[in-house]
Amino acid sequence: MRCDPLLSVRDLRVAFGAAEAVRGLSFDVREGEVFALVGESGAGKSLTARSLLGMAPREATIRGSVRLRPATRAGAGAGDGERAPATAPGGIRPPGATCPGATSAGAIELVGAKPSVLAPLWGRRIAFVPQDSLSALSPVHPVGDQLAAAVRSVQGLSRRHARVKAAEALERVGIPAARARAYPHEFSGGMRQRAVIAMAMVNEPDLVVADEPTTALDPEMREQALRLLGEQREATGAALVLVTHDLEAVRDHADRVLVVYAGRHVESGPVRRVFAHPRAPYTAGLLASLPPDEPVPGRGRRLPAMGRTPCAPDRGDEAAGGCPFAPRCPLSDARCRAERPEPQPVDGRDVSCHHWSRLPESPADVFLEKA
Numbered sequence: 001m002r003c004d005p006l007l008s009v010r011d012l013r014v015a016f017g018a019a020e021a022v023r024g025l026s027f028d029v030r031e032g033e034v035f036a037l038v039g040e041s042g043a044g045k046s047l048t049a050r051s052l053l054g055m056a057p058r059e060a061t062i063r064g065s066v067r068l069r070p071a072t073r074a075g076a077g078a079g080d081g082e083r084a085p086a087t088a089p090g091g092i093r094p095p096g097a098t099c100p101g102a103t104s105a106g107a108i109e110l111v112g113a114k115p116s117v118l119a120p121l122w123g124r125r126i127a128f129v130p131q132d133s134l135s136a137l138s139p140v141h142p143v144g145d146q147l148a149a150a151v152r153s154v155q156g157l158s159r160r161h162a163r164v165k166a167a168e169a170l171e172r173v174g175i176p177a178a179r180a181r182a183y184p185h186e187f188s189g190g191m192r193q194r195a196v197i198a199m200a201m202v203n204e205p206d207l208v209v210a211d212e213p214t215t216a217l218d219p220e221m222r223e224q225a226l227r228l229l230g231e232q233r234e235a236t237g238a239a240l241v242l243v244t245h246d247l248e249a250v251r252d253h254a255d256r257v258l259v260v261y262a263g264r265h266v267e268s269g270p271v272r273r274v275f276a277h278p279r280a281p282y283t284a285g286l287l288a289s290l291p292p293d294e295p296v297p298g299r300g301r302r303l304p305a306m307g308r309t310p311c312a313p314d315r316g317d318e319a320a321g322g323c324p325f326a327p328r329c330p331l332s333d334a335r336c337r338a339e340r341p342e343p344q345p346v347d348g349r350d351v352s353c354h355h356w357s358r359l360p361e362s363p364a365d366v367f368l369e370k371a
């Protein structure tokens, strides 16, 4: 198996007229990993996710590079059951492992790609799980037929064989084959989201991008959908890019995380490391919204708050060339307002903050002290 990244994103920029919503993000997604993209509303997560699929809004100007590694797994996208198993000898490279000198010859550039390049990749190599399951399913066709059509379009099977595959895919996500004739409106929200997960996974893509896949679900269904995504991901060996506000989901299900603020990199690295000891004040503030298991002495269950509204593309110290988070940051000083921090390697992750070394042992407390 190859160990160069499945997807390489470099200096990705998404703009609407003069307003840049994604401002130079660079990251890799590795084969078989769960990569989480987190940040407040308006941070540019969805636009980033859609750019990975070549599905950014028409009116957006996209710059930079999103390169998808050529298919390498046996039968990739064929969904014919002959693909090398995800856990074959050599298996999925452990998230976090490095691969010096790896190259990605023949990678497909998705930024600016024509529909004729993108269309054959959708479903076969890259798939999408949207927030709203209704928007992903046609209201006028039975769910099973829609899955069968997805199988046929990629695998070229007979109608009968495709229907069998579709029923199997539904059963894998806990929907009885007998319900394959039902229409989307006859399913509950949780069932619809499971059907959408089945649809995304049915052709065993290399990469699944899930944009807030559980937001519309109640807590029980949310956990069930996340577990299913994880199981299906593991069974197919796909990598998963998970866009979410749900930090508990990231803690429990993701391998690596990228924290974004106002379209810029804040902190990225292995989830365990970043969550155990964030090095950027913004990450610390976000994580502080996770309630502690036990009351913290002297704080009780009070949650630190970052204050002020999130930075929009046209606000903050961004315009002055500084750190966009400076107006809300308890550690900011003149340097932060004048000089934008670039990502630098610190303690097993990358951090974009001039003052990472000044964060206290319990970083969330900097926000309490300021309050």
Ligand SMILES: Nc1ncnc2c1ncn2[C@@H]1O[C@H](COP(=O)(O)OP(=O)(O)OP(=O)(O)O)[C@@H](O)[C@H]1O
Binding pocket: 016, 021, 039, 040, 041, 042, 043, 044, 045, 046, 047, 048, 057, 059, 312, 313
């Ligand atoms: N079609 C569009 N036209 C103009 N501005 C847009 C468009 N789509 C998104 N934006 C702006 O780009 C910024 C980032 O949007 P994006 O949807 O990526 O945020 P997000 O981090 O996914 O937020 P949320 O968590 O609320 O979905 C926002 O300020 C948004 O208003």
